Amino acid sequence: MTYDTIRETADAALMPTYGRFSVALEQGKSATVRDAEGREYIDFGSGIGVNSLGYADPEWAAAVAEQAGRLQHISNLYYNETQSLFAQEVCRATGMGRVFLCNSGAEANECAVKLARKYSEDKYGPDRYAVVTMNNSFHGRTIATLEATGQDAFHAHFLPFTGGFRYVQPGDVPALELALEGACAVMLECVQGEGGVKPLDFEYLRQVRRLCTEKDVLLVVDEVQTGVGRTGRFLACEHAGIRPDVVTLAKGLGGGLPIGACLCTEELGGVMSAGMHGSTFGGNPVVCAGGRVVLSQVTAPGFLEEVARKGDRLRSRLEKMPGVRSVRGLGLMLGVELDGISGREAAEKCVSAGLLVLTAKSLMRLLPPLTITDEELDRGLSILEKVLTDCGGKEE
Ligand SMILES: *Cc1c(COP(=O)(O)O)cnc(C)c1O
Numbered sequence: 001m002t003y004d005t006i007r008e009t010a011d012a013a014l015m016p017t018y019g020r021f022s023v024a025l026e027q028g029k030s031a032t033v034r035d036a037e038g039r040e041y042i043d044f045g046s047g048i049g050v051n052s053l054g055y056a057d058p059e060w061a062a063a064v065a066e067q068a069g070r071l072q073h074i075s076n077l078y079y080n081e082t083q084s085l086f087a088q089e090v091c092r093a094t095g096m097g098r099v100f101l102c103n104s105g106a107e108a109n110e111c112a113v114k115l116a117r118k119y120s121e122d123k124y125g126p127d128r129y130a131v132v133t134m135n136n137s138f139h140g141r142t143i144a145t146l147e148a149t150g151q152d153a154f155h156a157h158f159l160p161f162t163g164g165f166r167y168v169q170p171g172d173v174p175a176l177e178l179a180l181e182g183a184c185a186v187m188l189e190c191v192q193g194e195g196g197v198k199p200l201d202f203e204y205l206r207q208v209r210r211l212c213t214e215k216d217v218l219l220v221v222d223e224v225q226t227g228v229g230r231t232g233r234f235l236a237c238e239h240a241g242i243r244p245d246v247v248t249l250a251k252g253l254g255g256g257l258p259i260g261a262c263l264c265t266e267e268l269g270g271v272m273s274a275g276m277h278g279s280t281f282g283g284n285p286v287v288c289a290g291g292r293v294v295l296s297q298v299t300a301p302g303f304l305e306e307v308a309r310k311g312d313r314l315r316s317r318l319e320k321m322p323g324v325r326s327v328r329g330l331g332l333m334l335g336v337e338l339d340g341i342s343g344r345e346a347a348e349k350c351v352s353a354g355l356l357v358l359t360a361k362s363l364m365r366l367l368p369p370l371t372i373t374d375e376e377l378d379r380g381l382s383i384l385e386k387v388l389t390d391c392g393g394k395e396e
Helices: 003-013 058-068 081-094 105-124 143-148 173-179 202-215 285-298 303-319 343-353 374-395
Strands: 025-029 032-035 040-043 098-102 130-134 165-168 183-188 218-222 246-249 260-264 324-330 333-338 358-360 363-366
Touching (some): 040 374, 058 285, 081 098, 081 246, 081 260, 098 105, 105 143, 105 183, 105 218, 105 246, 105 260, 130 173, 173 202, 183 202, 202 218, 285 303, 303 333, 303 374, 333 343, 343 358, 343 363, 343 374
Parallel strands (some): 130 165
Antiparallel strands (some): 025 032, 032 040, 098 260, 246 260, 333 363, 358 363
């Protein structure tokens, strides 16, 4: 099909919930992808931080195909070796005790909220149910995770919510202390992704940890975007040296297949018992087969150091470009503040020039595959530099 036919077919059949770019992608390798007309793009977005090993990683594709050809799904009524091993490996990689497997970040966060409420109810009765989240956070699109998301813009049109969420300003410790009264959990992102790639202050994160421990409130760290090596550590919270009670993962964990994981400490492992939570597709063997390859590559010696090195290289090149006001973020999760042009406008121009980038608020957001080569990184940077130089020229 040509691009026009693909677009018309989609626009007639899909709900128009996305602001799409004018391109239809067909085939990729590493961080390079081709469209329906055979044009090539360097991908600095990874399908929103999902394709952690890039397109068509041979080991990943073989493992997924092998599992699909053998046993694609069994439900959680039975055991399966691929799921067992993946669960063990994801617990090891994060240093957590137990995991619940689901299909998305929102679902992983839903599980975290249920777990925190159940934990608190068991110990303190039913009145201690509030979940404290941060202003400018993003936790998902379901009714509860939308409510957890501390941005009014996302809340419009979908009221009433279920209740039981409170918001605090990151960095404001006294406000947090107040909010913790009657709370069962604090949920936060170490780097707010959708909120504009804003890292939370490490000292603040340590204070949150201290207060949560003092008040026996669970600290849930939403690592859906930051986790699985994205920031140069397996979990972003390792940068601040904090140990969460609950961690949620999704985006990059499956290497391109839908997955979510809610991990907790060994002590919390039995809070939810049989029948209290579930997911038909959760822990699907094909998805777990892909996830096992992601985990084995990301935890291999030297891999995270490479992510950090490429992140530094990307950042230092970006900081020298015309029209770049500032760069923030960690590892290969970067937000670029531009002068005189919105992230969206810049992203449109990049697509036309052969580079895929993301946006977050008014920023340009970059989440390249963790395995991107230096050569692809440099090609992408050259395209970006040309786009930004051309923008600067027209502006005067
Ligand atoms: C993307 C994201 C989510 C939602 O994940 P879905 O898989 O789209 O449900 C939740 N939290 C954070 C931090 C995210 O970046």
